[in-house]
Amino acid sequence: xxxxxxxxxxxxxxxVACQVENNVAPAGAxxxxxxxxxxxxRLVAFQNGEHGTRPELRLMPVSCMHCQRxxxxxxxxxxxxxxxxxxxxxxxxxxxxxxxxxTTACPYTVRHFNWKRPEWPRPMEQALSPDVSVRPxxxxxxxxxxxxxxxxxxxxxRLEGRRLREGDYVPACVETCxxxxxxxxxxxxxxxxxxxLAQGPRVFRLLEELGTEPxxxxxxxxxxxxxx
Amino acid sequence: MEGPEPTRDHRDDTLLQPIAxxxxxxxMLVGTLLAIGLWGAYAWSTQLRRGLSMTGLNVPVYxxxxxxxxxxxxxxxxxxxxxxxxxxxxxxxxxxxITRAAEVxxxxxxxxxxxxxxxxxxxxxxxxxxxxxxxxTSPLLWDVASITTYLTAxxxxxxxxxxxxxxxxxxxxxxxHRFYRALSLGWAGTxxxxxxxxxxxxxxxxxxxxxxxxxxxxxxxxxxxxxxxxWHSTIFGPYFVVGAIFSGIAAIIIAMAVIRRAYHLExxxxxxxxxxxxxxxxxxxxxxxxxxxxxxxxxxxxxxxAHMAVFRSKTEGQFSPLFWFMFVTCFVVPFSFxxxxxxxxxVWGTVTxxxxxxxxxxxxxxxxxxxxxSHPRLPRTAASYTPSWVEWSMFAxxxxxxxxxxxxxxxxxxxxxxxxxxxxxxxxxxxxTERVESYLPAAAEATHG
Numbered sequence: 002x003x004x005x006x007x008x009x010x011x012x013x014x015x016x017v018a019c020q021v022e023n024n025v026a027p028a029g030a031x032x033x034x035x036x037x038x039x040x041x042x043r044l045v046a047f048q049n050g051e052h053g054t055r056p057e058l059r060l061m062p063v064s065c066m067h068c069q070r071x072x073x074x075x076x077x078x079x080x081x082x083x084x085x086x087x088x089x090x091x092x093x094x095x096x097x098x099x100x101x102x103x104t105t106a107c108p109y110t111v112r113h114f115n116w117k118r119p120e121w122p123r124p125m126e127q128a129l130s131p132d133v134s135v136r137p138x139x140x141x142x143x144x145x146x147x148x149x150x151x152x153x154x155x156x157x158x159r160l161e162g163r164r165l166r167e168g169d170y171v172p173a174c175v176e177t178c179x180x181x182x183x184x185x186x187x188x189x190x191x192x193x194x195x196x197x198l199a200q201g202p203r204v205f206r207l208l209e210e211l212g213t214e215p216x217x218x219x220x221x222x223x224x225x226x227x228x229x
Numbered sequence: 230m231e232g233p234e235p236t237r238d239h240r241d242d243t244l245l246q247p248i249a250x251x252x253x254x255x256x257m258l259v260g261t262l263l264a265i266g267l268w269g270a271y272a273w274s275t276q277l278r279r280g281l282s283m284t285g286l287n288v289p290v291y292x293x294x295x296x297x298x299x300x301x302x303x304x305x306x307x308x309x310x311x312x313x314x315x316x317x318x319x320x321x322x323x324x325x326x327i328t329r330a331a332e333v334x335x336x337x338x339x340x341x342x343x344x345x346x347x348x349x350x351x352x353x354x355x356x357x358x359x360x361x362x363x364x365x366t367s368p369l370l371w372d373v374a375s376i377t378t379y380l381t382a383x384x385x386x387x388x389x390x391x392x393x394x395x396x397x398x399x400x401x402x403x404x405x406h407r408f409y410r411a412l413s414l415g416w417a418g419t420x421x422x423x424x425x426x427x428x429x430x431x432x433x434x435x436x437x438x439x440x441x442x443x444x445x446x447x448x449x450x451x452x453x454x455x456x457x458x459x460w461h462s463t464i465f466g467p468y469f470v471v472g473a474i475f476s477g478i479a480a481i482i483i484a485m486a487v488i489r490r491a492y493h494l495e496x497x498x499x500x501x502x503x504x505x506x507x508x509x510x511x512x513x514x515x516x517x518x519x520x521x522x523x524x525x526x527x528x529x530x531x532x533x534x535a536h537m538a539v540f541r542s543k544t545e546g547q548f549s550p551l552f553w554f555m556f557v558t559c560f561v562v563p564f565s566f567x568x569x570x571x572x573x574x575x576v577w578g579t580v581t582x583x584x585x586x587x588x589x590x591x592x593x594x595x596x597x598x599x600x601x602x603s604h605p606r607l608p609r610t611a612a613s614y615t616p617s618w619v620e621w622s623m624f625a626x627x628x629x630x631x632x633x634x635x636x637x638x639x640x641x642x643x644x645x646x647x648x649x650x651x652x653x654x655x656x657x658x659x660x661x662t663e664r665v666e667s668y669l670p671a672a673a674e675a676t677h678g
Binding site: 035036037038045046047048063072075076077078079080081096097098099100101102104105106108109110113114115116117118137138139140141207208211 | 279280281282286287288289290291292346349350351352353355356358359361362363364366367368369370373451454455456457602605606607608
């Protein structure tokens with residue numbers, strides 16, 4: 002996935018789309034106050050420039066980075082998080098014991114724990130997505146790059162007797178982005194649009210120095226995006 | 230046999246007194262501890278019903294009091310088996326009245342260490358997945374392996390030296406006869422049995438030391454193997470082992486002082502025993518300071534921003550009151566009490582130092598777990614962590630249940646090894662004289678040489 006921060010308007014449409022698509026229960030004021038809101042995709046504020054001279058606030062959408070070398074997978078005591086064939090970091094809710102080792106080992110703090118049973122206000126529970134399981138209390142969850150969409154796209158491709166190709170599937174956040182700041186595709190295919198976007202001077206990854214090899218790639222002009 | 234027949238030797242009858250009868254104070258203690266334990270059971274049932282939302286944990290402070298207590302209790306467990314094994318192997322004659330009181334701490338406190346991990350699980354009902362789907366790249370699984378090994382080895386190591394004493398109880402006590410007969414494994418005190426027993430104890434003492442060291446090293450690796458600021462450090466293994474032995478010795482001293490007072494064992498646990506353990510504790514105090522200084526200076530000098538955020542939160546930020554209190558209780562207080570010969574030579578002096586160390590070491594564990602999690606690498610609206618009543622209740626309940634089991638042990642078995650004290654009286658003195666003589670040049674060589 003490529004996120005062009007020079008196009009991003011920080012409108013948070015992606016955040017809302019993700020929440021609705023993946024049956025993430027809305028957090029009330031109490032949860033926010035306690036710091037227990039679950040959000041697979043959130044805007045992180047980075048401040049650039051010195052205090053007082055030219056402070057500039059930048060907001061970046063941050064989800065699971067689907068690292069190629071994820072620190073979460075090796076620490077899980079029960080193999081409840083694994084990297085699948087497509088290179089997505091997946092979470093097995095039915096096996097997770099809720100020890101939260103993965104949440105503490107993840108340097109991006111993008112893994113979430115279900116402190117309580119998810120609840121939806123009255124009419125909303127009738128609008129849950131049937132493709133995504135509702136997670137029970139006590140397990141860890143996180144962005145799946147809308148894995149259910151991938152499954153659907155794969156089935157469709159098989160039906161049509163062809164291989165999966167670009168554009169067959171994008172996650173809800175990418176589909177929603179009104180500024181077209183997000184792009185999704187196969188980074189291993191050198192001809193894909195994300196592969197082309199992932200080259201050039203504007204490219205950076207979050208906390209690259211940790212060697213996690215994130216598959217979420219950011220684009221930003223020079224000095225203002227450099228450090229983030 | 231140089232002394233009287235073991236069953237007819239009445240010199241150590243004081244040690245059987247607590248087992249023979251229990252007074253009102255004991256039952257009042259049991260009642261109080263049970264009440265706190267029941268309160269804990271209620272707190273736990275609330276957590277089972279409503280999940281970990283009953284704790285003060287949040288994002289990003291995913292771990293708190295339970296994990297702190299896990300590390301703390303496992304640390305205390307280093308009291309017994311390790312110290313006892315070292316003292317046995319080094320033939321420290323003053324170990325005799327201490328070893329058992331120490332070994333029991335290890336075996337009992339390990340359960341509560343592991344219990345804290347289960348408490349911390351979001352899905353305790355799935356705990357067996359650790360065996361079914363175990364992932365050996367996870368340091369948590371290394372913990373499971375090393376702690377169960379340690380528990381097994383220390384239980385055997387506690388049981389072996391108990392056998393001759395159980396035989397004494399079987400022959401002398403007149404109650405719970407079948408219980409003691411079964412546990413004494415037909416011990417008759419023959420020279421052959423004694424030889425086998427001594428060999429087995431010595432072998433276990435050797436085996437148990439590397440296991441004990443591995444246990445706390447692996448506990449530290451749960452943190453050190455992640456890339457989180459101020460966790461990802463090579464010093465953590467030895468630092469945790471030192472801290473564990475530190476809080477462990479302090480726990481032995483406190484336990485000794487309590488049983489000394491409660492069971493009138495002033496004749497057995499003398500100020501000299503406290504003094505000797507106090508010297509060991511002084512060494513650990515200095516080692517603790519050394520490790521802490523080395524850790525913090527390395528972080529400060531490197532000055533990586535992510536690490537410095539955690540560093541500053543400890544030294545001058547929101548955790549600084551706790552941090553400096555930890556420094557006072559882990560170093561200033563014990564050092565001043567233990568370096569001074571006059572206070573170290575008294576029971577109250579070493580006990581004051583030990584209580585201070587327990588408080589300080591608990592704070593150290595808390596300050597390892599929480600500040601690093603409070604300052605993740607990516608900025609976020611950090612919620613601060615305050616433990617909830619459920620977490621505090623479980624802490625109190627676990628301590629109470631540990632004390633209760635310890636008290637019950639002293640009512641079932643002699644808390645001071647009777648046969649080992651006798652052995653010291655009958656063989657130890659001669660052996661030490663012979664040993665010292667063997668260090669010296671032989672009389673003939675000395676004159677001619």
